[in-house]
Every structure is written in structure tokens, then in C-alpha cells.
Amino acid sequence: MQSTFQSKHFTRLQRLGDWLNSERGLGYTLVAPAVILLLGLIAYPFCLSIYLSLSDRLLAVASSGRFIGLGNFINLLDDSIFRQSVWNTFNYAFVSVFFKLVLGMLMALVLNEITFLKNFFRGMLLLPWIVPTSLSALGWLWLYDSQYSVFSWILLNLGLIQEKIIWLGSPVMAMLSIQLVNIWRGIPFFGISLLAGMQTISQELYEAAEIDGANAWHRFWQVTWPLLMPVTLVVTLFSLVQTFADFQIVYVLTRGGPVNSTHLFATLAHQTAILSGKLGEGAAISLFMFPMLAVAIILQLRYLQQRD
Amino acid sequence: MEQIDRSLVKRLQEGKMTRREFIVTAAAAGVSLSGIAGILASCAPTPTATAVPVAPKPAGTVAPPKPVVTDKLRMKLRSSFITEGNEVLKVVAQQWGKENGVSVEVDLAGMGDLQTIAGTAAETGAGPDIVEVFVNTPHVYAEKLADMSDVANELGAKFGGWYDLAKEACVPASGKWIGLPRFYAAHCIVYRADLFKQVGHDKPAETWDELLAIGKKLKEKKLPPLGFSLAHAVGDGSNFVYSMLWSFGGREVDKDGKTVVINSAETAKAIDFVRTLFQETMTPAVLQWTDAENNRAFVSGEVAVTNNASSIWWQARNVQSIVGAPKNAVDLFNGTQHALYPAGPAGRLLFTEMMSSIVFSYSKNVDAAKAFLRYLNDRPQMDPWVQANLTFCTPLLKGYEELPLMPWNSIPPLRPFKAAAQYGHLPGYPSTNGRAAGEAFNKWIVHDMFAKACTGTSTKDAIVWAEEQLKKIYK
Numbered sequence: 001m002q003s004t005f006q007s008k009h010f011t012r013l014q015r016l017g018d019w020l021n022s023e024r025g026l027g028y029t030l031v032a033p034a035v036i037l038l039l040g041l042i043a044y045p046f047c048l049s050i051y052l053s054l055s056d057r058l059l060a061v062a063s064s065g066r067f068i069g070l071g072n073f074i075n076l077l078d079d080s081i082f083r084q085s086v087w088n089t090f091n092y093a094f095v096s097v098f099f100k101l102v103l104g105m106l107m108a109l110v111l112n113e114i115t116f117l118k119n120f121f122r123g124m125l126l127l128p129w130i131v132p133t134s135l136s137a138l139g140w141l142w143l144y145d146s147q148y149s150v151f152s153w154i155l156l157n158l159g160l161i162q163e164k165i166i167w168l169g170s171p172v173m174a175m176l177s178i179q180l181v182n183i184w185r186g187i188p189f190f191g192i193s194l195l196a197g198m199q200t201i202s203q204e205l206y207e208a209a210e211i212d213g214a215n216a217w218h219r220f221w222q223v224t225w226p227l228l229m230p231v232t233l234v235v236t237l238f239s240l241v242q243t244f245a246d247f248q249i250v251y252v253l254t255r256g257g258p259v260n261s262t263h264l265f266a267t268l269a270h271q272t273a274i275l276s277g278k279l280g281e282g283a284a285i286s287l288f289m290f291p292m293l294a295v296a297i298i299l300q301l302r303y304l305q306q307r308d
Numbered sequence: 309m310e311q312i313d314r315s316l317v318k319r320l321q322e323g324k325m326t327r328r329e330f331i332v333t334a335a336a337a338g339v340s341l342s343g344i345a346g347i348l349a350s351c352a353p354t355p356t357a358t359a360v361p362v363a364p365k366p367a368g369t370v371a372p373p374k375p376v377v378t379d380k381l382r383m384k385l386r387s388s389f390i391t392e393g394n395e396v397l398k399v400v401a402q403q404w405g406k407e408n409g410v411s412v413e414v415d416l417a418g419m420g421d422l423q424t425i426a427g428t429a430a431e432t433g434a435g436p437d438i439v440e441v442f443v444n445t446p447h448v449y450a451e452k453l454a455d456m457s458d459v460a461n462e463l464g465a466k467f468g469g470w471y472d473l474a475k476e477a478c479v480p481a482s483g484k485w486i487g488l489p490r491f492y493a494a495h496c497i498v499y500r501a502d503l504f505k506q507v508g509h510d511k512p513a514e515t516w517d518e519l520l521a522i523g524k525k526l527k528e529k530k531l532p533p534l535g536f537s538l539a540h541a542v543g544d545g546s547n548f549v550y551s552m553l554w555s556f557g558g559r560e561v562d563k564d565g566k567t568v569v570i571n572s573a574e575t576a577k578a579i580d581f582v583r584t585l586f587q588e589t590m591t592p593a594v595l596q597w598t599d600a601e602n603n604r605a606f607v608s609g610e611v612a613v614t615n616n617a618s619s620i621w622w623q624a625r626n627v628q629s630i631v632g633a634p635k636n637a638v639d640l641f642n643g644t645q646h647a648l649y650p651a652g653p654a655g656r657l658l659f660t661e662m663m664s665s666i667v668f669s670y671s672k673n674v675d676a677a678k679a680f681l682r683y684l685n686d687r688p689q690m691d692p693w694v695q696a697n698l699t700f701c702t703p704l705l706k707g708y709e710e711l712p713l714m715p716w717n718s719i720p721p722l723r724p725f726k727a728a729a730q731y732g733h734l735p736g737y738p739s740t741n742g743r744a745a746g747e748a749f750n751k752w753i754v755h756d757m758f759a760k761a762c763t764g765t766s767t768k769d770a771i772v773w774a775e776e777q778l779k780k781i782y783k
Contacts, residue, residue, distance in 0.1 A: 060430035060449045079780070080773065081751070146593035147604050169539070169595030170763065257540040258595055259756045259763070274427045275750040277448045277743070 052283035059277035072284035082285065085263040089289075091175065092264060093243040096182040101236055103183065104190020109220070111191065112198050122192070129188035137252035140181050144168050144253065168254050171261030178262055181249050186242075190235055197231030198224065230303070237300040241293050265289045375676035380411035383438035383680075384425050386490075386663045387416035389619040393697035400689045404680055412680075419542055429668055437671040438681070440663045442542070443749065444477050444734045446487035447742025453486045454667040454674045456681075460485035463685055468707025473732035477664050481740055487664035488681055491701040493617040494716075494728035495547050495658060497650070500612045502643030503531050512647030516555070516581060519613070519650050523589025526612055534589040535611040537597035538582075538759045540752050543661045544599050548615055549758045550659035550735060552578050555652025560748060561782050565741030568778045570757075571771050574654070579761045579770060586762040595759065609640055617661070618699045618715075618722055621646065646724040649731070660732030662704065699725040744782045753777045 019025035053072055058064040076082045107125060114121055128136065143150055144167035152164040168174045201224065209219050247266040250256060256263035256271065263271075265285055273282020383401070387394050398414055405412035417425065419442050429435030430449040446453065460478070464470050474489035497519075499512055507526055513519035523534045537545035553559070557574030561567065586594070591611060593601070602614045607623050614620070621644055627633060628641040649658055667677045683689060690703060691713055698715045699722050708714055709727045716726040735754070736745025748754070757774040761767055 059427055060452045062451060075780075080776070144596075145604075146596055146601055147608055147610060164593070166593050166596055169592060174596075255540045257752070257756075257759075259759050260752075271750060274424055276747040277427070278747070279431070 049283045049287060052280050053287045055280045057280040057283075059273070059279050065280075068280075072281050073288070076281070076284055076288070081260050081263070082268065084260050085265060085268045085285075086288070088175070088260075088262060089244060089264045092179060092182070092246070092262075093240060096179050096186065096243050097236060097240050099179075099183045100186040100190050100239060101232070104187045104235075105194055105232075107187055107191030108194035108198055109224075111195050122195075126188045126192060128185050133185060133248040134252060136185065137181065137249050140249075141253055144177055169258060171258060174254055174258055174262050178249050178253055181253065182243060182246065185249075186239060189239065193235045194228060194231060197228045201227050233303055234300060237296050241296050244289055244293060374408050375410065375673075375679040377408075377410045377676045378672040380413050381405070381438075381673050381676055381680060382413045382436040383677075384415050384417055384422060384436045384440065385438075386422060386440045387418060388697055388700050389617070390622055390697050390700045393693055393701055396693045396696045400684065400693065401680075404683050404689075408679075410676065426666070429670075433668075433670040435668070437673045437677045438665055438667055440490055440665050441487070443660075443662060443746075444736065444742035445746050446478050446664050446666050447480055448746050449666065449668075450480055450486050450743070452668055452670070454669045454671070454677075455484050455486070456488045456665075456667065456678070457485040459678050459681055459685075460488055462682070463488075463705065466707075467703070467705035468709075469705070471704050471706060471729040471732065473660055473662065473729050473734065474664075474704040476734045476737065476740070476742075477662060479740075480742060487666040488685070489704040490663045490665045490685075491697075492660050492662035492704055492729050492732065493543070494699045494702055494725040495544075495615055495617055495661065496646040496648065496724050496728070498606060498614055498616050498620050498644060498646055500532070500640070500643045501645045502639065503612045506531060512645070513650045516552075516585075516650045516652050520581075520585055520589060523585065523613070527589055532610055532612040533591045534585070534613040535591050535594050535597070535602055535605055536585075536615055537599075537602055538586065538594045538755070538762055539597050540755060541597055541599045541602075543617075544602055544615055545597070545755055546735075546749070547659045547661065549582075549754050550733075551649060551657060552582055552652070552758070553754060554657035554659075554733060554737065555649075555654055556581065557652075557654035559738065560745070560754065560778055561736060561739050561741065563738050565736070565739035565744065566782055568775055568782050570778055571775045575771055576767050577653070579758060579767045582758050583762050583767075595763065606644075607640070609636065615649070618646075618725060620644070621721060622698055622700075644721075646721060648724050648728075656731050657733055657737075658728065658731040660729060660734070662729075662732070662734075698722060702729070704729055741782065747781050748778055751777065751781070753781075 020029065054067055054069060055065045056068050056071070111118075111122060111125070142148065146164065146166060146169070149164065149167060151167070152161070155161045156164065166173065167177045205223050205227075206219055209223055214222060244264075245266055246264055247270070250262050250264055250267045251270070254262045256267050265288060269282045269285040271282075272285055273279050276282075385397065388397075394416055397416070401412050401414045404410075415436075422439060422441055423445065425435065426439045426441050426445065426449060429439065430452045433452075441449075456478070460470070470489060473492065478485050478487040478489055480486060497512060501512075503526065504510070504512070504522065507522060507529060509522055509525075513522055519534070527533055536548040538549070539545055553575065556578035558572055558578050559569050559574075562569050591605070593605065597605075602611070602616060603620050603623060605611045606614050606616070606620050607627060621641075624637070624641040624644050628637045649656055665681055667674055667681075671677060685703070694702060694708070695713055695715060698719070702708065702714075702725075706727075710717070712718060714726075716722045716724075734742075734745065735749040736742060739745065753774050757770050760773065761770040765773075
């Protein structure tokens with residue numbers, strides 16, 4: 001009896017050993033934890049949100065959850081708050097990313113020239129990107145306070161304005177204010193990535209250009225810009241995806257106000273699903289982002305593959 | 309104990325100890341809660357506060373059987389702006405745990421966080437046993453909540469009955485209590501009597517028209533303006549816009565909870581009035597004001613009138629009580645007074661900030677949670693908390709109105725807050741469709757209707773926009 005048990009046990013162990021010895025077996029085993037994580041944390045929620053977006057599911061109502069096809073999406077297109085949020089998101093993302101790229105490029109060019117306290121400056125300039133966004137957004141909330149805004153105080157004391165600026169009170173100012181925070185936060189990411197790209201460009205190219213009589217302006221457009229293009233494209237697309245899905249800055253600073261002029265997809269989805277209890281509609285809002293982000297990601301992957 | 313008591317009181321009086329530290333230390337030393345509240349009230353840094361009689365223990369209560377708790381009793385409660393109240397609350401909860409040999413976990417959070425916590429708990433069927441939720445949100449989770457009728461009826465019978473407001477929050481069409489009304493933050497108009505005198509007014513405004521006239525005079529004399537939040541401010545902003553809508557006779561929805569009736573001459577009048585009030589008397593900063601910004605604006609002397617609970621008065625009092633406080637802080641506090649909301653053409657109806665305790669039916673501790681809530685809402689525990697909160701937290705039970713210990717009876721500047729709940733209503737009034745009303749509230753439809761109208765949209769377009777949105781919600 002005992003011996004049969006032992007032999008059974010033994011053969012099992014042996015089989016496991018064989019499996020791990022084969023290259024294929026070991027490969028699958030090693031990749032399994034990552035796959036399980038991806039399935040559990042990304043694939044499952046994603047499929048669930050697709051299911052929710054096609055249903056009339058309400059928060060905390062068991063009898064809800066009828067399949068209604070594209071009903072949520074069609075209703076959304078008819079909703080003025082949603083249409084405004086689509087415009088807000090595009091405005092927020094494209095304006096912010098444009099300025100992050102321009103200013104990040106400038107930052108990279110300057111950092112590339114600096115030799116004095118090089119590492120100190122590089123470290124310091126990364127800070128806005130390292131600090132958790134919700135914390136830095138709280139700091140900005142004080143900077144934009146209607147009474148205690150430091151910006152207003154400085155401008156008043158310089159005599160540049162007569163009255164305090166209401167940073168978050170009008171649709172235009174509020175959008176500009178949150179874009180400024182996003183730009184402030186995102187510049188270091190562009191700056192450091194582009195700087196890394198610049199340092200791979202061979203110095204000889206610059207020397208050759210200089211001999212040919214190119215000034216700094218020409219050297220940038222004829223040498224740096226084209227050679228930096230791959231890095232620039234990847235960083236820009238990556239940032240675009242991130243900015244599209246932004247949540248914290250708006251949630252902390254304006255909660256979508258004034259009059260929904262700063263609602264983005266993510267904040268509107270949170271308001272609709274969690275606060276108003278319409279899970280189905282909320283899921284549909286966040287999935288509206290998906291095609292746009294997918295296009296961005298496909299472009300990015302294609303480009304990377306072509307380079308390989 | 310006497311000795312500990314006296315040395316502590318001395319340190320508190322000499323300012324060597326904060327009021328929060330005092331509460332925690334005294335409770336740890338075994339001083340009874342009502343004792344603490346009495347000491348706090350008599351040490352209040354305002355000359356107008358009188359000693360508060362300590363609540364008598366109700367006689368003849370039979371000790372209930374000890375509750376059984378699986379793991380521990382977990383609760384997420386609303387934190388009060390008046391921080392002493394929070395300390396009392398924590399001590400009370402732990403005391404119940406000690407008396408019953410049960411472990412109790414208390415977290416205090418703001419309104420927004422509580423809503424997210426409750427939503428997640430309702431959906432996942434896991435989380436805290438008790439959550440305090442805002443206005444009529446219990447209706448959103450109705451299906452997942454334990455029936456609280458027994459506790460609610462008991463408390464109602466014991467303490468003079470509930471205000472209608474409490475029923476709007478917690479009683480759906482079924483007639484069951486799905487939550488236990490916990491407290492409301494009584495609201496008033498906070499105004500600077502010293503500035504009113506400068507423009508020839510000895511009394512606060514009785515009607516909104518009168519307040520408009522006073523505001524115009526303040527502006528003419530270049531004195532600080534009026535300010536009522538027109539932004540997404542959950543408490544003070546909602547208080548202003550809903551109260552204006554109702555006081556002028558406008559309603560979002562009919563009694564049936566289905567027919568949207570926002571498009572009315574009354575709504576138009578309310579909007580036109582608010583626009584005039586905004587353009588002619590207010591600071592433009594109201595377009596971004598959060599619940600905290602109007603407090604700061606008033607305490608820093610930048611506005612002469614706003615709407616608020618007693619927290620502005622409390623802040624002003626704290627600022628001027630600091631040794632060496634500037635004279636203008638003292639003057640500001642002395643000039644700060646409260647008044648009942650002005651009446652509109654349709655009377656005086658107030659949106660009222662209130663919280664209810666809900667117990668999720670997934671909880672394994674429903675009975676223990678009810679036992680805890682009975683204890684929490686009984687006089688010996690309620691009284692010190694109510695006293696420490698200076699009308700910021702007041703039970704929705706009519707029996708508390710006349711008690712001498714109520715801050716509005718014991719502290720003269722707080723008198724106008726008395727029984728404010730009698731004017732109180734919640735979004736969706738007069739319907740009981742709390743779920744749809746909650747959705748409209750969370751989408752800021754009424755807030756934005758007024759804000760749009762004050763920033764360039766015509767009255768008609770603002771109403772049509774709100775009507776279109778409300779029709780989608782109340783279908």
C-alpha cells in the first residue's frame with residue numbers, strides 16, 4: 001500500500017521535473033505569473049467594463065443589468081454634458097501635450113548644455129513628475145485660491161492687475177489653469193526622455209554641420225530634430241494617452257466645474273457611475289476613450305516595429 | 309479623579325493645552341463625557357457662553373443584552389468642521405466598544421469620500437458595517453440596506469418625533485426606514501452687523517429683496533460685498549441654489565417623482581433674482597468657491613454676507629482668541645452675527661445639509677450596529693457631542709429644540725440657528741424619488757442652471773438646458 005503511494009508520488013515529481021526541463025515548459029511556467037496578473041488586473045476589468053457598458057446596470061440594484069446593446073453610447077451622443085466633455089478632453093490633451101513637447105524640448109536643450117551642477121539640476125527638474133499628482137494638485141489648489149492665491153498676490157503687488165484673478169471660476173480660465181498644472185507636471189517627462197535621446201546623437205554630426213556654416217538654429221532643425229524624431233514620437237503618443245485618461249488634477253481642482261467646462265472622460269465617468277449610480281452609462285463613457293487611445297497605441301507600436 | 313480634573317482644567321484655561329488634547333486626556337483619565345462637555349463649555353473663549361447644565365442620565369433604562377460582533381464593528385463617519393466634536397465622537401465609539409467587550413474601528417471622512425466608500429461597499433458587498441451618507445443618498449443604496457425602522461421609531465417616540473426632513477432622507481415609498489437620520493448642520497446667513505450699521509441697517513434682512521437692497525448699498529460705499537457660492541460646493545453651494553429655487557416657488561419635479569416641472573415662471577423669477585444679486589452685490593469669486601472658500605473669505609474680512617453653518621463664527625472666534633490677535637480680527641468677530649434665511653415669495657424653504665447612518669445588509673453585525681446606533685443616539689452620548697459641535701451637528705429630533713444644553717439656547721450668537729430643520733428639504737422636494745433626485749444632485753443640474761444664467765446664458769436657455777437634463781433623469 002505504502003509503496004504504491006510512494007511510487008505514484010515519485011512519478012508525479014518526475015513528470016514535473018521533465019516539464020521544467022523542457023525549454024517550452026520552463027518558458028510557460030516562468031511567464032505564468034505575469035499572465036495571471038494581466039488577466040486578473042487588466043483583462044477581467046476590461047471585459048467587465050465592456051459588459052457593463054452594454055447594459056443598463058445601476059449601482060446597488062440587483063434587478064438591473066439588462067442587455068441594451070449600444071443604447072448607452074447612443075444616449076451619450078445625445079447628451080450635452082457628454083459632448084462638452086469630449087471637447088474638453090481633446091482641448092485639454094492636445095493643448096497640454098503641445099506645450100509639454102515644446103517646453104520639454106527646451107528643457108532638454110538647456111540641460112544638454114549645462115555642465116555646472118549637472119546632476120543637481122536634472123534631479124530638481126524631475127521633481128514635479130515624481131511628486132504624486134494628487135498631492136501636487138492640492139498645492140495648486142492653494143495657488144489658485146480665490147483669496148490667498150500667490151499668483152494673484154504677486155501680480156497685484158507688481159501692479160499688473162487691479163483685482164484678484166478668479167482662476168477656477170470661468171470656463172476659459174479654469175481650463176487654462178488645469179492645463180497649466182498638467183503641463184507643469186509633464187515637462188520633466190519630455191525633458192528627460194528627449195535629453196536621453198539627444199545624448200545618443202553623435203557629436204561629429206554637429207561638428208560637420210558647423211564646418212558647413214550651420215548656426216544653432218540650423219543645427220537644431222537639420223540635425224537634432226530629425227534624429228530625435230523617433231523618441232519624440234513615442235514620448236508624445238505616450239503622453240497623449242496619459243493626458244486623455246487624466247483624472248486627479250480635475251478631481252482635486254474643479255470637480256468638472258464651472259458648469260462642466262473642465263469635465264474629462266474619466267471624471268465624468270466617475271461622477272456618472274460612482275456618484276450618480278449609473279454603472280452602465282459610466283462604463284460607456286470610459287470606453288469612449290478606448291478607440292482613440294487604441295489608434296494612438298497602434299501608431300506607436302507600428303512605428304516601433306518599423307524601426308526594428 | 310477630581311484632582312486630575314482640576315489640573316487639566318487649569319491647563320486648558322491657561323492655554324497650555326488645546327481643547328482636542330483636553331478631551332482626549334480627560335476621557336483617558338476617566339472623566340465622564342457630560343463632565344467634559346460641561347468643562348469645555350464653561351472654558352469657551354467667548355464671553356457670551358454660559359455654563360451648560362450637564363445632561364441627566366435617563367432613569368429606568370433596562371440594560372440591553374450584550375451585542376455579538378464578528379471580527380470588529382467598522383464604521384465610516386462624517387468628520388465635523390468643528391474639530392472638538394470629532395474627538396468626542398471617537399471617545400464615545402471606543403467607550404461603547406469597551407463597555408461591550410467589542411473592538412470598534414472608527415474612521416472619520418469628508419462627504420465626498422463617504423459617497424465613494426458607500427457606493428463601492430454597496431456594489432461589492434464588502435466594507436464597513438456603518439457609513440454616514442449625505443442628504444437623500446440612502447435611496448441610492450436602498451436595496452442593499454438593513455431595515456432601521458425599529459431603531460428610528462424608538463428614537464422618534466423617545467425624543468419628540470422626527471422632522472419631515474428626516475423622513476425625506478430615509479423613508480422611501482415603502483414606508484420603511486432605510487437609514488437612521490444622524491444630524492443636520494443648521495445653516496444661517498452670516499453677516500457683519502458692523503458693516504450693516506454703516507449703511508443704515510440695524511437688523512438683518514427679512515426678505516431676499518431687502519438683502520439685495522442692503523447689498524447694493526454696501527457696494528455703493530465700497531464695503532465688502534455679498535458672497536454665495538455658485539460653484540460645485542456640495543454644502544454651501546447646494547444650500548444657496550436649492551433654497552433660492554424653492555423659496556421662489558420653483559421645483560425640479562412634481563410630487564409624483566416623474567413629471568419634470570422646472571420650466572416654470574417661478575424658476576425664471578428665481579434665476580432672474582439670483583442673476584441680479586450676483587451682478588449687483590456679489591464678489592465674482594463665488595464662481596469658484598468651494599465649501600471652505602466662503603469661510604476664509606468671511607473670516608479674512610473680504611465679504612460682508614454669506615451662508616454657512618456655525619463654522620465661520622467658530623473660526624472667527626478662534627482667530628480673535630489667540631493672544632495678540634490683531635484688532636481687526638477682534639472687531640470682525642464682534643461684528644459677526646447670524647440671521648435666519650430671508651424669505652422668498654413662496655416662503656422660507658432651505659436645502660439642509662444632513663447625514664444619515666446606513667447599515668449594509670451584507671454586514672454580519674447588523675444587530676450590533678443597531679445596538680451601537682441606539683447607544684450613539686441616546687442622550688448621554690448625544691449631549692456632549694451636540695454641545696461640542698456648536699449647532700454644526702444637531703439631531704433631527706424635535707425634542708432637542710428646547711433643551712437648555714443646546715448651543716442655540718445656551719450661546720446667544722447661535723440663537724438664529726434654532727430648529728432650522730423645520731424649514732429643511734432635500735433635492736427632489738416634494739417627491740420621494742430620492743434616487744433620481746440624488747442623480748440630479750450629483751450632476752449639479754440646479755447649481756449649473758443658476759451658474760450658467762449668471763455667466764451669460766439667458767434665463768430661458770438655462771431652464772431649457774436643466775429641463776432637458778432632468779427629463780433624462782426622471783424618466
